Amino acid sequence: MCLVTFIPEKKKILQAIEDLDCHDCVGNFLEDDRVKRCELICDLREIDKKLDSLMCQKARVNWLKNGDSCTKFYHSTLRWRRLRNEVKGVEVGGQWCEEPYTVRLEANKLFEKRFKATRDYGVRLDGVEFTSLSVEENMSLIAVFSEEEIRNAVWQCEGTKSPGSHGFNFNFLKNCWEIIKDDIVAVVTLF
Structure with missing residues (x-):
């Protein structure tokens, strides 16, 4: 063009x-x-x-x-x-003004007004009922993983995919499970 x-x-x-x-x-x-x-x-x-x-x-x-x-x-x-x-000028009180000090002052007022933080965010949650977890559900979320749960999670993953940059895929983890299972359980437990 x-x-x-x-x-x-x-x-x-x-x-x-x-x-x-x-x-x-x-x-x-x-x-x-x-x-x-x-x-x-x-x-x-x-x-x-x-x-x-x-x-x-x-x-x-x-x-x-x-x-x-x-x-x-x-x-x-x-x-x-x-x-x-x-910015050549601004309109102040119905009058066009090109004085630099007034233009700066009006621009400052505009941005202060627009970006001023307020305490009231306009969101009211009065009367809203939130569903909460039962004690059993909460305990299941904070419970320690068992070795069987970790093994099932590893076996559900596709074998050729690598979970990180270290290069070990899930086929490696499945084939060497008996050797490295204690280390994997320890890592998951620490997490």
């Missing part, structure tokens, strides 16, 4: 959005127009994403070609990105 193919398409979409906004100002704005405007904005976002991707690819190609040097292209790309991401 080329940059030239996206720009006329973007201009057409912007013109269509502007025409719909004019209809809205006059009062001839229908629900279909509102839906169409939303679709146009989505299309505009897609084109912007494609343009950003294309610019990043071009920057990457240029960087690969020219190396890591402080070139005019590098600095112009940084300047373009900085200008694009810059």
